[in-house]
Amino acid sequence: MQVTLEIKDDDALxxxxxxxSIKGIRIKNIDQSNEKYLxxxxxxxxxxxxxxKGKIKLKRFEDLINEI
Numbered sequence: 001m002q003v004t005l006e007i008k009d010d011d012a013l014x015x016x017x018x019x020x021s022i023k024g025i026r027i028k029n030i031d032q033s034n035e036k037y038l039x040x041x042x043x044x045x046x047x048x049x050x051x052x053k054g055k056i057k058l059k060r061f062e063d064l065i066n067e068i
Contacts, residue, residue, distance in 0.1 A: 009035060
């Protein structure tokens with residue numbers, strides 16, 4: 001039998017760890033790429049707001065290119 005669960009992000013990791021410990025349950029297709037993308041996007045937005053308020057200074061484009 002296959003079951004699909006939708007779990008709130010806050011509870012997902014603890015619930016998955018509990019499920020992994022139960023004999024006979026196999027977990028596959030954990031999609032964290034969307035979560036990581038949204039977290040990175042939110043952090044970038046916060047940094048932009050802080051830079052606009054003058055609370056932090058962002059790197060110049062040339063400095064970023066030089067790091068590569």
